[in-house]
Amino acid sequence: MRRSSQTIVNNLPGRQFMMLTLVIVVSGLILRLLHLDFSYSNDELSALSRVRFNSFSDLVSKGFFVDGHPGGIQVFLFYWVKLVGMNEWAVRLPFALAGAMGIWITIRLFTRWFGQAAGLFSGAFVAFLAFPLLYSQIARPYGIGMTFCMIMAWYWTKLLFDEKPGIHHAFAYALSAAACMYTHYFSFLLALIMGISGLFLLNKDRVYHYTGAGALAALLFIPHIPITLNHLSIGGVGLWLAKPVWSWPLLHIASVFNNSVIIAGLVVLIIIIQVRYLKPEPDTSVFRVLSLLFFLLPMITGFFYSRWINPVLQDSVLIFSFPFLLGFLFSFSASIPKRLVIIMTSVLIIVGTSQTVFIHKYYSRQHFGEFRGVAQAICTWNQKYGMDNITRAVSVNNPWYLEFYMKQENSCEATFSQYDNRGGEDLTVLKKVLEKAETPFFAYAWTKPVPPEIRDMILARFPCIVEAFNFSGLSEATLFSQQNQSSCRNATIKTIFYSSFQSENPGSGSFPEFYPGYEGTLYELSYDYSNQLVAAVEARTQEHLSGALLVASFHDDDGETLLWTASKFDLFTAADSISTIRLTIPAQGKDLSNKKMKIYVWNPRKTELEIRSLTIFTEPFPEYSGTAANQTRK
Secondary structure, eight states: OOOOTTSSOOOOOHHHHHHHHHHHHHHHHHHHHTTTTSOOOHHHHHHHHTOOOSSHHHIIIIIISSSSSOSHHHHHHHHHHHHHOSOHHHHHHHHHHHHHHHHHHHHHHHHHHHOHHHHHHHHHHHHHOHHHHHHHSSSSHHHHHHHHHHHHHHHHHHHHHSSSOOHHHHHHHHHHHHHHHHHOHHHHHHHHHHHHHHHHHOOGGGHHHHHHHHHHHHHHHGGGHHHHHHHHHSOGGGGTOOOOOTTHHHHHHHHHTTTOHHHHHHHHHHHHHHHHTOOOOGGGHHHHHHHHHHHHHHHHHHHHHHHHTOOOOOGGGGTTTHHHHHHHHTTTOTTSOHHHHHHHHHHIIIIIHHIIIIISOGGGSOOSOOSHHHHHHHHHHHHHHOGGGEEEEEEOSOHHHHHHHHTTTTTOOOOOSOSOOOSTHHHHHHHHHHHHOOSSEEEEEESSOOOTHHHHHHHHHSOEEEEEEEOTTSOEEEEEESSOOTTSTTOOOEEEEEEEOOOOOOOTTOOOSEEEEEEEOTTTTTOOSSSEEEEEEEEEESSSOOOOEEEEEEEOTTOOEEEEEEEEGGGTOOBTEEEEEEEEEOOTTSOOTTSEEEEEEEOTTOOOEEEEEEEEEEEOOOOOOHHHHHTSOO
């Protein structure tokens, strides 16, 4: 099969086509350079923490041999940060530039495959969609890997379909394929799929060029094979990433189009226009099938591998094949009149960019867990209230992630009583930290999901929230105090039920399994879902570990349990002393107003308990507030 670059075009004058291409690429570049100095993400800090070595051998053995990604980007960062330092803007600049270059290559490739309209439309979507924009703004393999994949596809096309492919095309294809292999295992997968596909399209006059290029790419990857074998033995993201649900592919496609009706409308409008002007174009059929194949096969492979073997599928890993979805969708556009192509390209740039920036609010969204803002909050509190007056705990994947930003805050330093909390024994450790805390303030921050019990455990001992910064639910920093004052951020607590109890000691071994509490509905308590629902009991336990639980449950009319949640007394109580046990009840987002609710104490071991009171109240949800939060992507 042969086709020249002039076979299918929309016949736009060269100057107009180049002008539209320039506008798209420059628009995409500007979007990628804006607000490039936002707080590093967890993945970026993980990568940067693994380039702080003096030798290349240490980088290999400690920097990416133990990681789950190929070493290409890690090697680049190793040398790049030595040159420019670790400033966010400087570190991310080459990734943003590579992302803009990917727009240009996308336009060239799909113009070659399907005509000018397909190239311009595809490039415009890559330029303004939040999905490729975000992953071109972080110093990770995804955006730059997409560009490598498009370069590989360009030289793959020239090697297979040019009338006279040169040896320089074979070398360029081999190098770009090797770059994909060294960047990410999903870009490696696409290189493999593309390479195998080429064997079925290969003509005899270029067997040596093509197989030689493939052999050279494989040869270039040989030094990395022992590292890859070690990566395959590591659980990687499968240790924490859940298996994808069956609807995941559809959810992914919706997300890459900004979950936007407007963006979907633009796609549908182009499809309608394509149908209106559709003419048979047999030369495009092979490329249309290839586009669909290159987009679907990585998704299908990742999906079933994640379902059956080890979860690895995330939105980010499919960015390498994403442009081929666009190429397929717009592959029927070769016959659209050139005037309409100009109009639609202009509409895409204006409407698409406006949707991403102003409606999707890309630059004011919190895309990743916040580290700079958390560090700023901790340093501000140390300065305002005194470092020795605050006990601090944090949940972070690596203490260096916070230390990196704390050193930027006038060389701020702080010690933490706990650096991570994954539940279980970590909660017991936190309990001991709280019991030993003699300071008037307690600061807790997290940059990754933490057990919900933590907030209740702290509030039971430090009931006043002095200041709180919540970064769109992706990270949080809160300063608690023992003094319950009207100035507390949670001072607007509203009690909706209270009952005191006078328990008689019935004698050793005869304590009840269940203690009376509240039985009714949320509607009867006038709970309006605008605040958190909390239950608390005051209790005295004779033993240090009683095994008792404060339980909240909801049931339908048939007695089926709709929600069951509990707090363990053992996380709150000390032997032979009065303690407060809190339970935040996750009622929001559920239709539970008229369902039967029970709140009670369950004492399965029938150990000695004295329940003094039960209170049900509401308190404000954690709020996005304060100067630290405002210094994120705004």
